[in-house]
Amino acid sequence: MRPLSDVHHLLKAFEGRPAAVSASARDPVNLPMIRHWCEVMGDTHPAYSGEDAIAPPTMLQAWTMPGLSGGTAARTGAYEELFALLDGAGYTAVVATDCEQEYVRPLRPGDLPTFDTVIEAVSPRKTTRLGTGYFITTMMRVQAAGRLVGTHRFRIFTYAPDPGPAATTTTAPADPHPARPRPVINRDNAPFWAGVAEHKLLIQRCTACGTLRFPWLPGCGRCGSPAWGTVEACGSGTVHSYVVVHHPPFPAFDPPYAVVLVELAEGVRMISNITGVPPDAVRIGMSVELEFIRLDDGGELPVFRARSDRPDGAES
Template structure:
């Protein structure tokens, strides 16, 4: 049994020495990565292409040939943990800071050290030790004839793994159909989502007075009534106008834009289909009517009067779609939903040169304590990068991505990404651009499945100078 003091003695020792990327940065690997992630950012293609920042670790992955640059100290540490029964491994944290963009033709060099080894910890996956490494990356333009000694710093990378003895785990959800890798889905046509509780949402009572409203929801609209005689809008649906008494009316589709007029947070009692706590809001639509609904995609204690919101038709189960609301405006990113298929998991692992068996071999994954193959952290990192640049635009410059993994993402899950701007600093400069004075944004991003947060990330970027979000 390895003693805690022995574990601590590995801190500060090299994890990799004289590391050299097996391939220069190149367009085919970039294209394969973008296809796996579903990332169509034009900045990653063409004669002036850069490599996706979130692809950083791919260039240092050893692939099937093994870790030629890994140090004896790191191999010894992992071997001793294996011998003590901590034979399973999962990545938990990744923090990357980008100092300069990587371009095709450059060769990456790297040095890595063991930063910390934790005492034994008990986690949901099992009992084990966290091992954190820190890597410094440099690059030189091999295609242009530069030499390794001319390599310049391009990034730093902190990476944490958990070496553990597996605990009994839950079975992942099953899915009958598997869309292609990188495919996104929009409710209500995507995978049904249940609440975090165990029951179904209450069923609405549909009658002759409100059936037009529910027909609109089924067709992707939130409809209200407008009096034909006095033009007064009304909601909820009623047989007659409460302004002039006329029973003549027409139905109109709301734009979906609104603001929170009032709201409460429900803590108790807790209906089985609802997570605790949850927000109930009276939303004033742009057309002047008010609708009672839930605000989702934001912590209940952050829902405030005056908050801009946007309609989101959410499929709660196979039979029920409800008009809910999500935060809108420049401080909130639009929702992105990605079905987690076996194809996406395996394609992401291959595109990131990660051949750990738990990401492609279900039988071996189960032997190591997982119920199925699961998404690797490099794919999670890539999807965070895609989500942010889809919103920020191709001219945005990612400076840093720091993420932590939570619940695994298995085949049959659906990843729902939400994000918001938490800080703005004007007048910052693009690394290597000579002081372009752009706005620096800090974003909080969460990617969740039905079991909870899969990935929680903080992203710093410089806004697109051509007019993207700022």
């Protein structure tokens, strides 16, 4: 395979050019969408319901998304040219990497968000475990009735997809057991992973209103307090929902495998893997119990093992 050319000098010319100008949300802010969002997120804050409801700040991007039908009319020629250049150079794969949001004032039902987006930055060519490519950062300013509501900085990685074993020229044999990806540990969740190392599953508890929350967050979604303590989960739960992953294959994972959303006995939900049962035998309502698996480097991960009893508690 011919080495990909470095087109960074061409991509840099797009920095500062608009990606969308005076674009409008597909729908005004409305209570049904707010309700669906809160149900999915498990957010019961009273500010998001009733006659004086506001939209959750984290919905900022939701109002600006084009939907499955496309809605690319808001995109400028510069945006299309940028990605045409990347595609033509062989950087055809895209993955979202991170986003940053700033909230200035709340959106309310009836507001019609409008937004402008700028291509803020293009990184030099980078090589990651996914492949070689460029990080593209856009900055969106969202307004309603001419007033700034918030900003949304979004970063993606556009890269050349792996050509596959047939095109690989390396002489080193592939690792038959690649290492499993490690969790990202930061200042907000470090105490959780410290508990896992001691075989404890810790749930955050707001010390102001007593609300339990998972995953770990820097503040309470119910009352906004940053003060918190912990409760150790008993380890029992049931499968609330699940998916069976068949494709695409990913290093260190052997499809098919099941990913489950477990409702813990304490009332919060947690995404993890399930053991002790074939993927096609996982069922909603299945009773599970906590266990810990050891990784190659000695780290631990909490997973859930299917119990032998039925969801209704009767013995098999």
